[in-house]
Amino acid sequence: MACPGSFTDDSSLEFYPPKLWGLDYHFNVYNKMYIEDILEMEEYPYYTGAFSFKNHPIYKVDVLGVVVKKVENSKCFIYAVDDGTGVILCCCWKDNFYSHTAPVSTLDGLPVLLRQKVNEIQMYTAETTEGYSLGDLIQVKGKLKIFRDKKEVVANIHKKITDPQFQVFRMCELPRLYSQRYDRPFQLPYKVQQALKQRRQESTSGITSETSVVCDLKAVIFDYISKSNHIVDLPVSDLLQYTKVKDILTKLNNGQGDSMEKQHSLLFETLSLLEDDGHVTRRNDRRMLFEVLLHKSKLDTSIMKILLTDTAKPKYSEKGCHYLHVLDELHKTLPYSKVKKEALMFCLQKLEAQSDVIRTTHAHYLPCGD
Incomplete structure (x- = not known):
């Protein structure tokens, strides 16, 4: 003591x-x-x-x-x-x-x-x-x-x-x-310690690691899609034409570049991180295609269609649909058969902010009338 x-x-x-x-x-x-x-x-x-x-x-x-x-x-x-x-x-x-x-x-x-x-x-x-x-x-x-x-x-x-x-x-x-x-010393969280250790190794060797490249790509791609209101579909191949993305990818292997397969893999990993945040979602009707959810999206339309259809039934007319029910209905469609809960919740919150839907409980939603 x-x-x-x-x-x-x-x-x-x-x-x-x-x-x-x-x-x-x-x-x-x-x-x-x-x-x-x-x-x-x-x-x-x-x-x-x-x-x-x-x-x-x-x-x-x-x-x-x-x-x-x-x-x-x-x-x-x-x-x-x-x-x-x-x-x-x-x-x-x-x-x-x-x-x-x-x-x-x-x-x-x-x-x-x-x-x-x-x-x-x-x-x-x-x-x-x-x-x-x-x-x-x-x-x-x-x-x-x-x-x-x-x-x-x-x-x-x-x-x-x-x-x-x-x-x-x-x-x-x-x-x-x-x-x-x-009396207990201040210690950084394990993930922060690993990130600092990795940065020191990068500064010593002069070679940027894949983890750092993915973090930089995530920031650049999010900035790109958030400022471009017209972007709905986001093919991985189109991102390779973006100047800032190409500049970041050249950091690997001391600026010598990487194979096309490796670059696609890094971009896919980056978009998967954005998918975990709910900002994009992967479409299954086309290969290597993601849909941007930051603005008006096709997923918004699909969610509203499900809510309008199911809340017309007596079972859901008063309380609305639980978000897990909406997620199950989306999984029955081809484009969104693997949509994540984060993407659904992001869209529901966006629709609620636009007064397109109303939340009746912490998990139930009703579409607003015309």
Whole structure:
């Protein structure tokens, strides 16, 4: 179990660039920590904008302590907050927006519960404008900054704590957070580690891998079909004539190109990824043909035909058709005998946004009347 002041610098830890910080759970939350550990944290190695505990990038904290010093100026209050392990300065800005609150006499016509809520807001406003007193127990959530060579917390949220059990709960909570969260090093997800490893190998060898080529192709093809409203059918062979696609395919084998069969295989793999996202669907009435679903498509027409036909039956007239029923009906047709659920749901959501269908439950759909 961790204790205050348990921070140690482990040279074996790996520190990551800012673009990967969001993968750490602690980065975007207010971290409840001992003030002593906050004061001992140093700036994140090689990068600015955050501080490091182990190799966790931390820039937002949640502290709870007693006010031992108070300084007021025209714009803010500066409190020295002590939690028993250390003292840190907290800057709480004055909020003039709520300084003109309605007098209590004008609230007499409000319901009792609403009047109590307004009184609570006015009490909070008084605290933010008049400040806290020495000896008050306060909670401060904010961003860590260095001002005049000293760490301070610039408060986003702050309030006075009147329940003494709150402090006891925090004392019991912190050791568990340290043992389960903070003391465990920040490790990237396995897929991200593999992708970074692959990129390092590519930069060393100078040869682009097939995985990177497929990712680049996916981005280029999605941009192409999303900007071209007229594209409905998308043969794989037509994509080979697209300039940006040809440029990406030349990255393989150090720019020497690949066989036509290999290029078709890569394009088919890319389109299969887009199919998993519901943006295209494979047609079985023609070989190596995909249908674009981002705009008005033939699949939309087939779905509407099924809904109009089946909802005319008494069984489906009131509640509508379940999307799995629509999927089964599509599988009975030749062009969409292997259509995926993702493609169907994408089209149904699109039709719902266009007010062509209405969703009666989380899974049932009815066509809208003319």
